[in-house]
Amino acid sequence: MHKRRMIIWSAVLTAMVAAGLWLSAPEYRLMVRECLSERTLAQIAIPRDSDFAVRFHHSYDRAFFREHYHLEAHGALTLTRMSFKSALNGQGFDLGTYRSLPDGSAELADIDRPVKEIVFRLGSPDLANHTLVLPAGEVRLLDHAQAGDLICITAAAQPRWRRWFAPSSAAKAQHTEKQATPTTVSLGKRPAPAQEPR
Numbered sequence: 001m002h003k004r005r006m007i008i009w010s011a012v013l014t015a016m017v018a019a020g021l022w023l024s025a026p027e028y029r030l031m032v033r034e035c036l037s038e039r040t041l042a043q044i045a046i047p048r049d050s051d052f053a054v055r056f057h058h059s060y061d062r063a064f065f066r067e068h069y070h071l072e073a074h075g076a077l078t079l080t081r082m083s084f085k086s087a088l089n090g091q092g093f094d095l096g097t098y099r100s101l102p103d104g105s106a107e108l109a110d111i112d113r114p115v116k117e118i119v120f121r122l123g124s125p126d127l128a129n130h131t132l133v134l135p136a137g138e139v140r141l142l143d144h145a146q147a148g149d150l151i152c153i154t155a156a157a158q159p160r161w162r163r164w165f166a167p168s169s170a171a172k173a174q175h176t177e178k179q180a181t182p183t184t185v186s187l188g189k190r191p192a193p194a195q196e197p198r
């Protein structure tokens with residue numbers, strides 16, 4: 001009987017240790033902030049060592065433009081390439097290697113530049129409509145901020161247990177001046193985004 005109890009308690013202790021290690025393991029999130037006020041607008045879970053992009057509609061060429069990023073295993077961000085269906089009017093793009101693609105689009109490849117944060121002015125829905133394209137789905141940033149806001153995006157690691165204590169709401173939360181807590185965006189139940197040209 002004593003031996004059986006020892007086995008049971010050992011199993012319980014092992015399970016508790018395993019659960020503690022699992023809960024304390026880091027999970028990565030993209031933290032979307034309004035740069036000037038430093039207010040967090042949204043927290044978006046993303047697997048480490050994965051790719052994502054910022055997509056917008058180019059105001060000059062009226063065509064898509066995407067900046068592609070990689071979240072490294074240690075949590076750093078790298079700008080890997082840009083893809084577009086644009087003549088790159090009005091800007092001096094000197095990064096990477098220019099390549100024309102069979103579908104009529106093009107890319108600036110092999111950029112591989114580390115970035116501390118992603119910064120841009122959020123455009124209107126008809127001219128830019130900035131959207132985060134992630135492995136699990138898409139997040140339209142105008143659902144969390146207003147056109148004209150200066151947006152900063154960084155990566156942050158949090159222990160897994162914080163997931164149950166973070167504020168949550170629907171992915172399409174309306175942005176208001178009184179909003180005090182960030183939206184935690186869950187993409188698990190969203191349909192996969194439609195395939196786009198590279």
